[in-house]
Amino acid sequence: MQDVEILKLLSVALTRDKQILLEEELQKYGAATNWTIRQILKQRLSSRTKTLEALQDNFADKYDKRRKYLEDVVKTASVEITQHRLLAETVRSKRDKTPFFKPGRLIFTQPLVRLDEKAVTLTLSDGGLLPIPFDKRSRNRLAEKLAAILRGSKEGEINRNYGRIRITWNKEGFADIDIRAVRRALMED
Numbered sequence: 268m269q270d271v272e273i274l275k276l277l278s279v280a281l282t283r284d285k286q287i288l289l290e291e292e293l294q295k296y297g298a299a300t301n302w303t304i305r306q307i308l309k310q311r312l313s314s315r316t317k318t319l320e321a322l323q324d325n326f327a328d329k330y331d332k333r334r335k336y337l338e339d340v341v342k343t344a345s346v347e348i349t350q351h352r353l354l355a356e357t358v359r360s361k362r363d364k365t366p367f368f369k370p371g372r373l374i375f376t377q378p379l380v381r382l383d384e385k386a387v388t389l390t391l392s393d394g395g396l397l398p399i400p401f402d403k404r405s406r407n408r409l410a411e412k413l414a415a416i417l418r419g420s421k422e423g424e425i426n427r428n429y430g431r432i433r434i435t436w437n438k439e440g441f442a443d444i445d446i447r448a449v450r451r452a453l454m455e456d
Contacts, residue, residue, distance in 0.1 A: 270450040276405040278442040297370025299330040303344040373434040
């Protein structure tokens with residue numbers, strides 16, 4: 268496993284239109300993840316590849332046709348199930364309960380979400396783009412690391428210097444953005 272570092276940024280205050288689009292995406296992602304958790308447990312699916320094959324058609328009809336979207340949701344659902352099982356070993360009230368993903372977070376990989384120096388751009392299911400700009404203070408604080416991540420990446424290719432990006436909505440018009448960056452890329456100069 269590669270050594271990773273989490274870069275924490277804040278967004279600027281989003282316009283009302285962007286807030287509505289982001290909230291709709293958050294609700295859809297939460298519903299899709301909870302549906303996927305229920306299907307994994309109900310059908311006793313043990314691996315991600317089996318899960319992707321078993322759920323692909325129903326998922327496309329209910330939520331999103333993009334394969335990458337399903338892959339990200341399945342990964343999030345698997346992590347949520349694992350965390351619930353580990354917690355259930357020590358917390359009695361968690362036993363015999365179904366794991367639940369709390370809406371309010373999006374966890375995507377490329378090409379569903381793209382990183383540049385000033386913003387994270389989310390690709391919506393209708394093909395539209397939702398840019399979420401970084402606030403000046405957090406962007407300036409991490410400018411060198413962002414530049415190191417983006418250095419050497421070509422337009423249209425997947426940048427291997429960062430992985431999943433978590434966007435957490437804080438209901439005050441802002442979003443917290445966590446970027447999972449490969450530490451090796453941050454240290455190259």
